[in-house]
Every structure is written in C-alpha cells, then in structure tokens.
Amino acid sequence: MARNSSDTKERLLDSFETLLDEHGAAGATLDAVAAKAGVSKGGLLYHFGSKAELVKGSLERLGRLVVEDVEEMKAAGDRLHSYYLETSAEVGTPLDRSLIAAGRLAQENEEAKTALRKTREAWFDVLNEHLGDPHLAMTVQLIGDGMYFNQNFGLSQDDALAHVKNVLARLGL
Amino acid sequence: MARNSSDTKERLLDSFETLLDEHGAAGATLDAVAAKAGVSKGGLLYHFGSKAELVKGSLERLGRLVVEDVEEMKAAGDRLHSYYLETSAEVGTPLDRSLIAAGRLAQENEEAKTALRKTREAWFDVLNEHLGDPHLAMTVQLIGDGMYFNQNFGLSQDDALAHVKNVLARLGL
DNA sequence: GTCTATATCCGGATAGAC
DNA sequence: GTCTATCCGGATATAGAC
Incomplete structure (x- = not known):
C-alpha cells in the first residue's frame, strides 16, 4: 500500500479527520493519526512537517x-x-x-x-x-x-x- | 477575597467556563483555571479533586x-x-x-x-x-x-x- | 518514503508544609 | 483552605538509520 506520496497524504488526512470526528481534538494526536493511516509518526511528519500543516491540509x-x-x-x-x-x-x-x-x-x-x-x-x-x-x-x-x-x-x-x-x-x- | 468555600468554587467554575469559551478545551488547563480564579493549582484541587470533577461541577x-x-x-x-x-x-x-x-x-x-x-x-x-x-x-x-x-x-x-x-x-x- | 530513538515540554495529580 | 515541590505520562518535534 501507499504507492505514491499523494495517496499517503490523502490517507493521513482521512485518518486525522476521522479521529477528530470520533474522539475530538484531544484524540487526534500525531501518533494516533499515523497509526490509523498505517505509517509511523516519522512517516507522517515527512508529509506534514508539523501538526499545524496537517490542520492546514485538512x-x-x-x-x-x-x-x-x-x-x-x-x-x-x-x-x-x-x-x-x-x-x-x-x-x-x-x-x-x-x-x-x-x-x-x-x-x-x-x-x-x-x-x-x-x-x-x-x-x-x-x-x-x-x-x-x-x-x-x-x-x-x-x-x-x-x-x-x-x-x-x-x-x-x-x-x-x-x-x-x-x-x-x-x-x- | 474567597472568604468561604462555595464562593471560591463558583469562581473556579466561572474561570473554567470562561477559558473554555475563549480558548477551547485545550486552553482550560488546571493551571490556567486556578490562575484566573486567583488560587494555586493545589487550591483548585482542594475544591475539585480532579479535572473530571470540575467538568461535573460545570x-x-x-x-x-x-x-x-x-x-x-x-x-x-x-x-x-x-x-x-x-x-x-x-x-x-x-x-x-x-x-x-x-x-x-x-x-x-x-x-x-x-x-x-x-x-x-x-x-x-x-x-x-x-x-x-x-x-x-x-x-x-x-x-x-x-x-x-x-x-x-x-x-x-x-x-x-x-x-x-x-x-x-x-x-x- | 518510512522507521526508531530521543529530546523537550506540558498537563494532571500527589505529598506535605503553612 | 491554600501553597510549593515533585512525579508521571503523553504529545510534538528532531536526528539520523535504512
């Protein structure tokens, strides 16, 4: 899975928003988002350099x-x-x-x-x-x-x- | 100020809710609530033994x-x-x-x-x-x-x- | 492009002095 | 009834290997 960069980015945004919906802002940690998208925190931070960028992307x-x-x-x-x-x-x-x-x-x-x-x-x-x-x-x-x-x-x-x-x-x- | 217990409790709830309104859940930390109400964190925790109790009170x-x-x-x-x-x-x-x-x-x-x-x-x-x-x-x-x-x-x-x-x-x- | 390890910080909560 | 000091866990972010 996750052939190319933009696939993974979309999946990360999906995970972020789903966690936000289901558990609120406190539940949408970088760890949780990464895990749900099937990558590590380091992997997430390659695509979105900070939490603020993740928010911006969403x-x-x-x-x-x-x-x-x-x-x-x-x-x-x-x-x-x-x-x-x-x-x-x-x-x-x-x-x-x-x-x-x-x-x-x-x-x-x-x-x-x-x-x-x-x-x-x-x-x-x-x-x-x-x-x-x-x-x-x-x-x-x-x-x-x-x-x-x-x-x-x-x-x-x-x-x-x-x-x-x-x-x-x-x-x- | 803060003559009796229930005055302080009301003031703590006021501070909690105001911080919630103005800065969201993340901004309403025990430190911030206590400071706004003019007591220390220890003082707050005497009245409300945990954050959950503060929520309940509100x-x-x-x-x-x-x-x-x-x-x-x-x-x-x-x-x-x-x-x-x-x-x-x-x-x-x-x-x-x-x-x-x-x-x-x-x-x-x-x-x-x-x-x-x-x-x-x-x-x-x-x-x-x-x-x-x-x-x-x-x-x-x-x-x-x-x-x-x-x-x-x-x-x-x-x-x-x-x-x-x-x-x-x-x-x- | 993704992983692990780690540094740093901050919030909640306890212990005990005053 | 309120304060200070301290511990613990969790969250963001960086460094660098693979």
Missing part, C-alpha cells in the same frame, strides 16, 4: 469539497434549498467528515473558524440567489446549521428533516 | 440554569417562542457561558453530550407544548440551535434574528 481539502458542493447545489435547480437541507443532515460523506473535523478544530483554531465562516458565506450566497429572499435564505441556512450542530452531538435527525419540510411547505417551498 | 450548574431558564420561558406567556429565539442569540449571560462551555466539552466528553441532549429536550418540550405543533416546534428549535452554533464561532447574529422574525411572521407567529 482545511484546504474542505475548501475544495465546498466548491464542489456548491456546484452540485446549483445543479439541483429549483430543488436547491431541499438539496441543501438534506445534505445538512447527512452523515458520512467526505464533505460531512471534513466539516465536522473543522468544527472540532475551530474550538481552538482561528483558521478553522475562518474556514467555517467562508463555507457559510458560500452557501448563503447560493441560497439567497436561488430564493431571492434574504429572510428566507437566512432562515433556511440557520435550520441547516441547527441540523449540522445536532449531528455534532450524535443526535438522530430522522424526523427533524420531515418536520422542517412540513413547515417549509407552508412557506411555499 | 455541567451540574448548567442543569440548574436550564431549569431556571425554562421557568422564565413559561413566564413569557404567548411570547415564549420569541423569548427562546432572542435568548438563543444572546451572549454573555451565565447560561450562555455555561452552554458554550458544555459545547466545547461535548467534543470529547460523553457526559457533556448527554447534558446538551437533555437541555434540548427540555426546551423542545416547552416549545411544543406552547405551539401545539411539533413541526413548528422542531423548526423553531433548529433555528435556535443554528444561532447558538454561529455564536460558537464568533459570528455576529444581529440581523439573523430580524430575518428569522420576518419569516416567523409569515407563519403566523
């Missing part, structure tokens, strides 16, 4: 995933807001994992906070453009934030989405 | 504050849901500080997660009883969660509340 990948996601939102046409809410409740996608990881990091890392802020701005812009109504766009975004927040604490979201859709229908959405 | 205090808050919600009468959303966006109250602190802890602490879950359940129950509509109650709660979430990342909420109120008005609230 946030950069998040940025790329968000760009892709915005494209998919746009591709959803008039179901754009539904697509947004459905994916807000989603668990286990690469984007979701990166996003949760960033949330963990944001607790004590200014760059992660900034990354989350930019992500929110990007989503607000498409929502607002699509709905043509800042009030509604902000409300839909806050609901999405709420679902993301609950996911963070391992709360099941199954009925939440149904409840929300019921209410959005009353608003003509 | 979550217990949160529980008490939530009970009080629910009472105040009920006292708001037919403005109950407005009261809920306004206080969700609030910053700097003891309840708010405790709640953010619990959010930081919840990242890697199961008891904190449970405390947050229970808090949400308590709020949902009053909202649902008041609105008599689970769909609406869940939606309002998610919006509150969203505002809390943004507060966590230091985003200004000024216009968010106004946007939300505009939309709720369309729903007859």
Whole structure:
C-alpha cells in the first residue's frame, strides 16, 4: 500500500479527520493519526512537517469539497434549498467528515473558524440567489446549521428533516 | 477575597467556563483555571479533586440554569417562542457561558453530550407544548440551535434574528 | 518514503508544609 | 483552605538509520 506520496497524504488526512470526528481534538494526536493511516509518526511528519500543516491540509481539502458542493447545489435547480437541507443532515460523506473535523478544530483554531465562516458565506450566497429572499435564505441556512450542530452531538435527525419540510411547505417551498 | 468555600468554587467554575469559551478545551488547563480564579493549582484541587470533577461541577450548574431558564420561558406567556429565539442569540449571560462551555466539552466528553441532549429536550418540550405543533416546534428549535452554533464561532447574529422574525411572521407567529 | 530513538515540554495529580 | 515541590505520562518535534 501507499504507492505514491499523494495517496499517503490523502490517507493521513482521512485518518486525522476521522479521529477528530470520533474522539475530538484531544484524540487526534500525531501518533494516533499515523497509526490509523498505517505509517509511523516519522512517516507522517515527512508529509506534514508539523501538526499545524496537517490542520492546514485538512482545511484546504474542505475548501475544495465546498466548491464542489456548491456546484452540485446549483445543479439541483429549483430543488436547491431541499438539496441543501438534506445534505445538512447527512452523515458520512467526505464533505460531512471534513466539516465536522473543522468544527472540532475551530474550538481552538482561528483558521478553522475562518474556514467555517467562508463555507457559510458560500452557501448563503447560493441560497439567497436561488430564493431571492434574504429572510428566507437566512432562515433556511440557520435550520441547516441547527441540523449540522445536532449531528455534532450524535443526535438522530430522522424526523427533524420531515418536520422542517412540513413547515417549509407552508412557506411555499 | 474567597472568604468561604462555595464562593471560591463558583469562581473556579466561572474561570473554567470562561477559558473554555475563549480558548477551547485545550486552553482550560488546571493551571490556567486556578490562575484566573486567583488560587494555586493545589487550591483548585482542594475544591475539585480532579479535572473530571470540575467538568461535573460545570455541567451540574448548567442543569440548574436550564431549569431556571425554562421557568422564565413559561413566564413569557404567548411570547415564549420569541423569548427562546432572542435568548438563543444572546451572549454573555451565565447560561450562555455555561452552554458554550458544555459545547466545547461535548467534543470529547460523553457526559457533556448527554447534558446538551437533555437541555434540548427540555426546551423542545416547552416549545411544543406552547405551539401545539411539533413541526413548528422542531423548526423553531433548529433555528435556535443554528444561532447558538454561529455564536460558537464568533459570528455576529444581529440581523439573523430580524430575518428569522420576518419569516416567523409569515407563519403566523 | 518510512522507521526508531530521543529530546523537550506540558498537563494532571500527589505529598506535605503553612 | 491554600501553597510549593515533585512525579508521571503523553504529545510534538528532531536526528539520523535504512
């Protein structure tokens, strides 16, 4: 395994984010990340020279995933807001994992906070453009934030989405 | 200062939560908490025998504050849901500080997660009883969660509340 | 490109003086 | 009730072999 450099780097980022998601910032030590990715700590530090670089790598990948996601939102046409809410409740996608990881990091890392802020701005812009109504766009975004927040604490979201859709229908959405 | 035991304990909890809020879990070390409260680490450990006890103390205090808050919600009468959303966006109250602190802890602490879950359940129950509509109650709660979430990342909420109120008005609230 | 060994530091916790 | 001194374990990071 691990034929080339970029494969291993991706695997290291996957391991880092998974540990962040499952055990929080304290659980995502260099040792743990390396072990999960199947390399030694020295091996990890060859690819990412410090923990800060590992964080940076993860946030950069998040940025790329968000760009892709915005494209998919746009591709959803008039179901754009539904697509947004459905994916807000989603668990286990690469984007979701990166996003949760960033949330963990944001607790004590200014760059992660900034990354989350930019992500929110990007989503607000498409929502607002699509709905043509800042009030509604902000409300839909806050609901999405709420679902993301609950996911963070391992709360099941199954009925939440149904409840929300019921209410959005009353608003003509 | 620090005449009696319970004064110091409260001050230690205040310091703990403030450090949690401002610097995340990693910043809330026993040394830092003690220093901020104006005692030594030994002094802190007299009151709370371990870090786990400090966490427990903070979550217990949160529980008490939530009970009080629910009472105040009920006292708001037919403005109950407005009261809920306004206080969700609030910053700097003891309840708010405790709640953010619990959010930081919840990242890697199961008891904190449970405390947050229970808090949400308590709020949902009053909202649902008041609105008599689970769909609406869940939606309002998610919006509150969203505002809390943004507060966590230091985003200004000024216009968010106004946007939300505009939309709720369309729903007859 | 990955490994081992090691230096250094820091946080939690104990012991015991005051 | 609070303080100082100290121990222990764990985390980041460096050096250098393979």
